[in-house]
Amino acid sequence: MSFDPSSLKFNEAGLIPAIAQDENSGEVLMMAWMNADAVEQTLRTRRVTYWSRSRQSFWVKGESSGHVQELVDFRVDCDRDCLLLVVRQTGPACHTNRRSCFYTGVREGEEVELMAPLP
Template sequence: MQKVFVMSHPVAFDPSTLKYNEAGLIPAIAQDEVSGEVLMMAWMNAQAIEKTLETGRVTYWSRSRQSFWIKGETSGHVQELVDFRIDCDRDCLLVLVRQTGAACHTNRRTCFYTAVRDGAETELMAPMA
């Protein structure tokens, strides 16, 4: 079993200490809490981070719609937050989630269903039934 180091004196989290891009966004990688499978990458802003931490429902910022996007709100493919992590440079997030249904808008378990092998793209999985 893996040992996890926990700081003896936790520091209050302040989203303003993260490094956002020029649009005020930071990449967030969603990973399945049980399998470790990388499910998707999307963007968050400070408010999406706060909503995610407050509600336990992973909330992203949709660049195309310019609005908040609570994963599963319309599809039912919910991401329940299990753990929220910040990388060492503070410019990328990892959200460990309990995924219900597909994570990808193409109705696949993961957005990373295409591999490049021998110079050709290969689909690794079909959409979920």
Template sequence: MSFDPASLRFNDAGLIPVIAQDAQSGEVLMLAWMNAEAITRTLETGDVTYWSRSRAEFWVKGATSGNVQKLVEFRLDCDRDCLLVEVDQTGPACHTGRRSCFYTKVEGGEEVVTDAPMES
């Protein structure tokens, strides 16, 4: 069966959430958004491409920072309203310089930072 991005359940803004996961370790790196064109670009090039809601433009992860995400596997959830991209991540995934955007946990009612920025 061939894949058609139109078969996905996009929100009212034409976007779908995407979880980026390290293909080797399974670590969740970040959550971002794609539209149908970003999905097509990602699948065609292997360079993970998101839609920036704040800038209203395509965003190829690592194009300016060098912290690229190369697509390893592209998955759909059972409801077709969320995506998972397994990636080979170069450098940090988070704009703060950390490996993952999920570096803060809540423990005993307090926020605890669990990861320092990666060294350049």
């Protein structure tokens, strides 16, 4: 069965959440948004492309930082309203220079930093 991007359920802004997961460790690296064109470009080039809501433009991960995400596997959830991108990550995924954007934990009501920025 061929994949039909129009079968995805985009929100009212034409966006769908995309979760990036490291192919080796299974670690969740980040979440960002994609529109239909970003989905198509990612599948075509195998370089993960997101839609920047703040800049209202495409954002090819690592284009300026060198912290590239190469697409290994593209998965659609059961409701077709969220994507899982299994990626080969080069360098940190987070703009704070951490491996993952999910570096803040909440323990007993207190925020705890779970990882420091990479050197």
